[in-house]
Amino acid sequence: MDNLRQMLATMSPEEFSAAARERELEEWRSINRFCGKCGSSMQPHANAAERALVCPKCGYAAYPKLSPAVIVLVTKGNKILLQRNTHYKFRNWTLVAGFVDAGENFEDAVRREVMEEASIEVRDLRYFGSQTWPFPSNIMIGFRAEYASGELTADGEEVVESGWFDKANLPEIPLKGSIARAMIDAWLEEQDAAQRDA
Numbered sequence: 001m002d003n004l005r006q007m008l009a010t011m012s013p014e015e016f017s018a019a020a021r022e023r024e025l026e027e028w029r030s031i032n033r034f035c036g037k038c039g040s041s042m043q044p045h046a047n048a049a050e051r052a053l054v055c056p057k058c059g060y061a062a063y064p065k066l067s068p069a070v071i072v073l074v075t076k077g078n079k080i081l082l083q084r085n086t087h088y089k090f091r092n093w094t095l096v097a098g099f100v101d102a103g104e105n106f107e108d109a110v111r112r113e114v115m116e117e118a119s120i121e122v123r124d125l126r127y128f129g130s131q132t133w134p135f136p137s138n139i140m141i142g143f144r145a146e147y148a149s150g151e152l153t154a155d156g157e158e159v160v161e162s163g164w165f166d167k168a169n170l171p172e173i174p175l176k177g178s179i180a181r182a183m184i185d186a187w188l189e190e191q192d193a194a195q196r197d198a
């Protein structure tokens with residue numbers, strides 16, 4: 001398993017953020033050794049405070065880039081949607097997630113990913129929070145959404161199995177420290193509070 005990923009559960013948010021920044025900058029330098037426009041060797045920006053690599057020949061400047069990915073906790077009554085993905089190294093269950101495509105906003109990406117992976121429509125999207133995810137240069141944007149319509153069906157390609165789970169029947173869930181786990185934990189607290197109030 002990736003070392004930083006493994007350490008995520010035990011690091012403070014500040015430690016993780018610093019390690020993530022190092023990791024992302026290292027990746028950025030390694031993929032920008034040559035100018036993407038003319039192929040010349042890139043150099044650090046003359047102003048050291050400017051975080052950019054610059055092409056001395058054509059002037060193209062490369063700044064660190066992140067790939068945004070949405071992740072969504074879909075609820076249906078007192079249950080949540082969890083699924084197992086084929087391409088994950090980790091076999092536990094997790095939330096629907098995927099990269100934002102060109103021309104999409106985050107909400108479009110949430111609706112598309114849920115439709116593609118689970119064949120359902122969702123409504124009432126609400127922002128949850130975000131997390132840097134340096135594997136290698138991503139940022140996860142978390143949403144909550146309510147089930148609207150359709151029959152839950154795993155796509156069979158990316159997702160091998162999916163289901164609705166209430167808090168008494170949760171399968172193995174993502175590691176502490178991940179935004180997926182934070183979203184599930186927040187939902188669990190709501191469930192406990194609802195039970196206390198009932």
Ligand SMILES: [Zn+2]
Binds near residue numbers: 037
């Ligand atoms: Zn160039």
